[in-house]
Amino acid sequence: MSAPAEQLRRPMLLPLDEQRLDEVLEIEQSTYQHPWSREIFLDCMRFGYSCWTLGWQQVDVYGIISISRVVQEAHIFNLCVRRELQRRGLGRTMLNHLLRLATARGAATAILEVRPSNTAACALYHSMHFRKVGVRPRYYRDNAGREDALMLMRDLRHKAL
Numbered sequence: 001m002s003a004p005a006e007q008l009r010r011p012m013l014l015p016l017d018e019q020r021l022d023e024v025l026e027i028e029q030s031t032y033q034h035p036w037s038r039e040i041f042l043d044c045m046r047f048g049y050s051c052w053t054l055g056w057q058q059v060d061v062y063g064i065i066s067i068s069r070v071v072q073e074a075h076i077f078n079l080c081v082r083r084e085l086q087r088r089g090l091g092r093t094m095l096n097h098l099l100r101l102a103t104a105r106g107a108a109t110a111i112l113e114v115r116p117s118n119t120a121a122c123a124l125y126h127s128m129h130f131r132k133v134g135v136r137p138r139y140y141r142d143n144a145g146r147e148d149a150l151m152l153m154r155d156l157r158h159k160a161l
């Protein structure tokens with residue numbers, strides 16, 4: 001990984017392209033028990049979702065959001081930080097970027113799903129003013145079978161980003 005001096009510089013925010021997809025897949029596979037396949041990432045890019053990476057010399061964080069002007073809603077599909085760089089503010093930085101983008105493109109709300117067992121992600125979203133609006137039963141695969149998803153929503157009109 002990057003040297004500490006390297007990290008004193010700001011990480012670069014870039015749109016995800018196929019060149020950086022291998023790095024994203026490496027993070028995805030080393031982070032999630034049920035990682036997305038290359039095909040899913042390619043579909044996100046083909047469907048025109050906003051796919052972003054953040055990092056110094058390599059990809060360290062990525063985030064994927066779809067933003068619909070028609071229903072004024074943004075849906076965050078993925079947010080992931082390289083394991084050894086977690087808890088340094090990078091997840092929050094990427095989430096802020098995605099939410100600013102959504103606001104600039106006319107979204108009034110942002111929604112996402114999260115595993116209730118994912119305490120780090122739940123704490124991040126809570127601290128960013130996301131609130132529970134529902135549950136999707138048995139939404140995620142897990143080792144014991146299925147796990148529910150919490151549906152979280154944030155109003156983008158009232159809180160400063």
Ligand SMILES: CC(C)(COP(=O)(O)OP(=O)(O)OC[C@H]1O[C@@H](n2cnc3c(N)ncnc32)[C@H](O)[C@@H]1OP(=O)(O)O)[C@@H](O)C(=O)NCCC(=O)NCCS
Nearest residue numbers: 079080081086087088089090091092114120121123124127
């Ligand atoms: C969830 C995730 C994106 C957070 O990113 P991160 O860069 O580690 O988080 P940040 O350093 O930006 O932390 C922001 C806030 O989130 C919360 N948080 C982050 N990690 C936490 C942890 N391990 N335990 C408790 N709270 C945590 C805290 O409120 C933290 O604020 P604080 O440091 O001021 O207390 C990261 O842990 C990750 O990539 N996890 C694996 C993939 C994943 O689960 N993605 C979410 C799918 S819904």
